[in-house]
Amino acid sequence: DVKVTQSSRYLVKRTGEKVFLECVQDMDHENMFWYRQDPGLGLRLIYFSYDVKMKEKGDIPEGYSVSREKKERFSLILESASTNQTSMYLCASSLDRGLEQYFGPGTRLTVT
Amino acid sequence: AQTVTQSQPEMSVQEAETVTLSCTYDTSENNYYLFWYKQPPSRQMILVIRQEAYKQQNATENRFSVNFQKAAKSFSLKISDSQLGDTAMYFCAFFSMEYGNKLVFGAGTILRVKS
Numbered sequence: 001d002v003k004v005t006q007s008s009r010y011l012v013k014r015t016g017e018k019v020f021l022e023c024v025q026d027m028d029h030e031n032m033f034w035y036r037q038d039p040g041l042g043l044r045l046i047y048f049s050y051d052v053k054m055k056e057k058g059d060i061p062e063g064y065s066v067s068r069e070k071k072e073r074f075s076l077i078l079e080s081a082s083t084n085q086t087s088m089y090l091c092a093s094s095l096d097r098g099l100e101q102y103f104g105p106g107t108r109l110t111v112t
Numbered sequence: 113a114q115t116v117t118q119s120q121p122e123m124s125v126q127e128a129e130t131v132t133l134s135c136t137y138d139t140s141e142n143n144y145y146l147f148w149y150k151q152p153p154s155r156q157m158i159l160v161i162r163q164e165a166y167k168q169q170n171a172t173e174n175r176f177s178v179n180f181q182k183a184a185k186s187f188s189l190k191i192s193d194s195q196l197g198d199t200a201m202y203f204c205a206f207f208s209m210e211y212g213n214k215l216v217f218g219a220g221t222i223l224r225v226k227s
Contacts, residue, residue, distance in 0.1 A: 035217075101159075
């Protein structure tokens, strides 16, 4: 079974802090994704990556950056956390872009 | 831009009954994929069912089936013999290689199965 893990289930940070959210997948998937999930808005794509060191902006990249140094690991970085970044963050991976995405358990981030 | 609309924010159904969740989408593409994902409370999101637009036959996975109406751009999910474990948030999603290879999600429908 594909396993996607995220470094934290719950995280509380202060405004202005630098925040790292890490995601690891164990199935050698090429593609990895970061979404944020907000009530009434569904999932919105922040960034995605097709390969190591490759990244592309999604629909809401402002205030975020990503890093993919190894195939299995995709990190989301909030350079200076703000209260409007309080949300649920979901990581996903897929073997091919049109195929099923496998999701991690999510990180609920609260910025105070 | 591609949009996916789920017009039912919340629904409920009695155990063992059938329920249909609605999804419409807007696209000018001819080749695309449609998905239904399920997110149970405090658990990971999983794929329920997948439909390729070029296939006329509706996809089925056990108690889950879809009604895919390409001309109407409609993709509803039918759950038969509802079980308590079907209680979850359900997301409809659209994928097209012509649209940046990205999944576009609807806002979701919360389904509650009552005993």
